[in-house]
Amino acid sequence: MPSLTLTESRTRAADLAVTAYDVHLDLTSPEAFTSSTTVHFTSRTAQTFIELADAESVQATLNGVTLPAQAYADGRLALSDLQERNELVVTARLPYVTNGDGMHTFTDPADGERYVSAYCGMDIASTVFACFDQPDLKAPITLTVDAEEHWTVLANGAATSSEAGRWSFTSTPPISTYLFVVCAGPWHSVTSTHRGLPFGWHARRSLADDLDRQAPELEAITRDCFDHYTQAFTEPYPFDSYEQVFVPGQNWGALETPGCVTFRDEFLFRGEPSAMQRQARAMVIAHEMAHMWFGDLVTMKWWEDSWLNESFADYMGYQVAATAAGYVDSWIACAQTRKPQGLRADALRSTHPIAEDAEAMVDVDTAFGNFDMITYAKGNAVLRQLVAWLGEEPFLAGVNAYLGRxxxxxxxxxxxxxxxxxxxxxxxxxxAESWLRSTGFDTIRIERRDGVPILHRDGSRPHRFTVNGYAADGQLVGTELVDLAGEPVALPAFRGLAVVPNAGDETFAQVQLDVVSKEFVEQHLGRIADPLVRAVLWRGLVEMTRSGRTSVEDFLKLVARHLPIEEHAMVFEGAINAAQVFVVNELLDPARLDEAHEVLAATCTLARHRHPVVATRVLTSTTTDTELLHGWLEDDATDLGAALDQEQRWAVVRRLVELGGDPAMIATEEERDQSAAGRLAGLRCRAAVPTAEAKQEAWSQMFDGEPANRDFTALSDGFWTPGQHDLVADYLARLVAEAPGLAERRGQAFSKVVGHAFPHIAWPLEVARAFREDLTRALGSGELPTVLAREWNDHLDELDVTLAARSRNS
Incomplete structure (x- = not known):
């Protein structure tokens, strides 16, 4: 199906107004489903088209006249002889998918139960029902569903009846088609009522114990966030229920489908979560709830304004998790995870203004690429700077005026x-012109004149942020709120002191410390009192290493010196994860990988009593002490005395097979864990077995068939294991040759799955350079699918960062 273009969208928006959709779905057959849609719309033109993707046995009548079979082609149904008021009825048989784009089907290996969920989004609703699939043709949707009698069906509206497997739902207010949802299966549910509305959390039946155990926390987050939003926004909550569903196969972290939000079911933790995992889940809950107003109640006209949805929700997700839901350190997590993603995205050739020109989004596939970390992470950071610059009260007043209007x-x-x-x-x-309509980030530099720190801005934007001054013994002397624009700002009160600009992480910029401040950080980082400042400084150190301004060796010395004494769980987690993923696994010559892993393992060994979950994870993935790992597995507990949870057991099994252990232990663990997560872990472990036969088998599963999205991700994760470069180097050329065909066959979201599976691991320089040449040729051909081309262009830029850092450190 061709991607909808901006021109086509504008033409239809000018010509049509949709009055209502009546949708009936029959999900009782496991082979395919039947979709029947009645669309009422007015028209100012004699002809247009409606989308319906991948359909068979299409039958359609327009104003009582049967349309010819040839009216349906390439996912579009041509409509002609339109009247001012029209009724279109379309019935078709449609395929289920396993790639997360459309009516996704999943059979739970734990109990054999089937689940079917419609995951829509850009250009996807038409894989579920016939619709004018663009955001600015909103209409009420009335849904009925035929399902298995023992199933529960959830949708945008509240259920009104469910007799004999026939489910009916209230009509929604006017919503965009990409926000349609239905989730059907034998869900286990935890329900309640809050402020007169039905609330619920739902998960697969095999996850009932996990949901019941975590439900009090999930319900508390939901209530606290809901209370906050209904007080902050003058517009009342616009829908008639608030369901939240942990679903299998979701490509996104979550989707803000009104009245019924879907989350990838990995957010329902099987083992003990880390502090950052718990915060991330709370943030996502708050993020998706913000969308009920900003995105669902008021929606962008076309996809260039996707930032109006995502930047706002991302900012509110962190802010509301911190101020309303009790996750007070959310901005520490943001400083170490979200903000670096935005800065890295802004350094790529694909960077774009947060508020893009509509004409740049020529079609939906192109716009899909802008659901990136400019739109999310940078947009979040820029809105935080706006609140600091404008004030929270005027900001919310403007937001409420926008929502009401x-x-x-x-x-x-x-x-x-x-x-x-x-x-x-x-x-x-x-x-807005400075921040939203331009690209790139500014740099804040420190110079000294007679011992007085002077702040300089390399760039063009106004910044408001705090600066901390520290004495030589590491104690905080004072804090100043600074407005930095075109003119340098002197800080005479901090004469002779080390200074940390943007100490509260209020603005979006790189910071370059002067020699005095850099030496202070090297000496005192682990003892600086404010954990947010430590988080900001660790982020800066990682970026300095990636840019080659400090060596990997010097960075690892700071890791070994300061992280064993780090007291804050999220600061430790963010720093140790960044050290492993973005420094060690990417920037080192593979011949030095074992040495770096020893540093990480030793650091985590010292920190495990303080941070048992994260330190044990990283230790597991870096240690070469097989006796230690076998002891954990056989005793079902670590030496800290806590029982291993199932995720920890799988991590131990993976590391043991990576180190040459008997692959038979994978089957033993699969027998113990027959869940969906266990199945994926088994795929991941088998792909990590360090033999040519295991690698060939994993590759065949990825590229010779039609793997589900989660299967592909698990297999690729195991396949590209750090330290196994000699085994898989020859597959780099095959990746460039074979991935485009898979992405083309499987569609938009699966192209992103393939793109995310890029092998960012330590390669010998000559291998990395040859891989770069192959990528450059493929991208230069102009023949790659749009979404994959965008992903690979970004990875090519990141590969160049690695090559440059390696060259400077060699």
Whole structure:
């Protein structure tokens, strides 16, 4: 099916108004499902088209007249002889998918139960029902579903009846088609009522114990966030229920489908989560709930304004998790995970303004690429800077004016700025031009004159942030709030002191410390009192190493010196994970990998009593002490005395087979863990077995068939194991040759899955350079699928960062 273009979208928006969708889905057959849709719409033109992807046995009548079979082609049904008011009825048989794009089917290996869920999104709703699939043709949707009698069905509206497997739901308010959802299967549910609305958490039946155990925390987060939003926003909650479902096979972290949010079921933890995992889940819950207003109630007109949805929700996710849901250290997690993603994305050739020009989003496939870390991470950071610059009260006043003025409609950047402009006397349009309509990040530098630190800005944006001054013994002397624009800012109160600009992480910029401050950090990092400052500094150290301004060896010395004494769980987790993933596994010559792993393993050994979950994970993946690992597995507990959970057991099994252990232990563990997660862990472990036969088998499973999205990710994760470069180097050329065909066959979201499976591991320089040449040729051909080309272009830039750092450190 061709990707919908901006021109086509504008034409249909000008010509059509959709009054209502009545959708009936029959999900009782495991082979395919039947979709029947009645669309009421008005038209100012005689002809248009409606989307319906991959359909068979299409039958359609327009205003009582049967349409010819040839009217349906390439996923579009041509409509002609339109009247002012029209009724279109379309019935078709449609395929289930396993790639997360459409009506996803999943059979749980734990109990054989089947689950079917519609995951929509950009250009995807038409794989479920016939629709005018663009965000600015909103309409109420009324749904009925035929399902297995023992199933529960969840959807955008509240269920009104469910007799004999026939489920009916209330009509939604006007919503965009990409926000449609239905989730069907024998869900285990935890339900309640809050503020007069039905609330629920749902998961696969085999995950019932996990859901019951975590339900009190999940329900508390939901209630606290909901109470916050209903007080902060003047528009009432716009839907009639709030269901949240842990679903299998979701490509995104979660989808903000109104009234019924879907989360990938990995968010339902099987073992003991880390502090950052718990925070991340709370943030995502708050993020998706913010969308009920910002994105669902008011929606962008076209995809260039996807930031209006995602940047806002991402900012609110961290802020509300911190201020309302009790996860007070959310901004520490953001400083170490989200902010670096934004800075790295902004250094790529694919960077773009947060608020992109509509004309740049020529079609949906192109726009899909902009659901990236510019839109999420940088947009989040820039909105945080806006609140610091504008003030929270004027910001919320503008947001409420925007939501009230465009409720159940569509809006764009100009509408948002109009609302903010009316709430403040500050020049928000100039601010938006500087921050939202430009690319790249500024750098804040420190110079000294007679011992006085002077802040300089390399760039063009106004910044408001805090600066901390520290004495030589590591104690905080003072804090100043600084506005830095075109003119340097001197800090005479901090004469002779080390200084940390952006200590509260309020702005989006790189920071370059002067010699005095850098030496202070090297000496005192682990003892600086404020954990947010430590998080900001660790982020800076990682980026300095990636840019080659400090060596990997010097960075690892700081890891070994400061992380064993790090007291804050999320600071430790963010720093040790970044050290392993973005420094050791990417920047080192593989001949030095064992030495670096020894540093990480020793650091985690010292830190395990303080941070048992994360330190044990990293120790497991870096140690070469097979006796230690076998002891854990055989005793079902670590030497800390705590029983291994199932995820920890699988991590131990994987490391043992990586180190040459008997692969038969994989089957033993699979017998113990017959869950869906256990099945994926088995695939991952078998792909990590260090033999040519295991690698060939894993490759065949990835590329010779039609793997489910989760299977592909698990297999590729095991296949590209750090330290196994000699075994898999020859597959790099095969990846470049074979991945485009798989991405083309499997579609938009699976292309992103393939792109995310890029092998960022330590390679010999000559191998990395040859791989770069192959990638460059493939990208230069112009023949790659749009989404995969965007992913690979970004990875090519990141590979160049690695090559440059390696060259400087060699």
């Amino acid at each position: 465009h409720r159940f409609g569509n809006a764009d950047l100009a509408d948002f700025l109009d609302a903010l402009d009316a709430a403040t006397d500050r020049d928000v349009r100039a601010w």
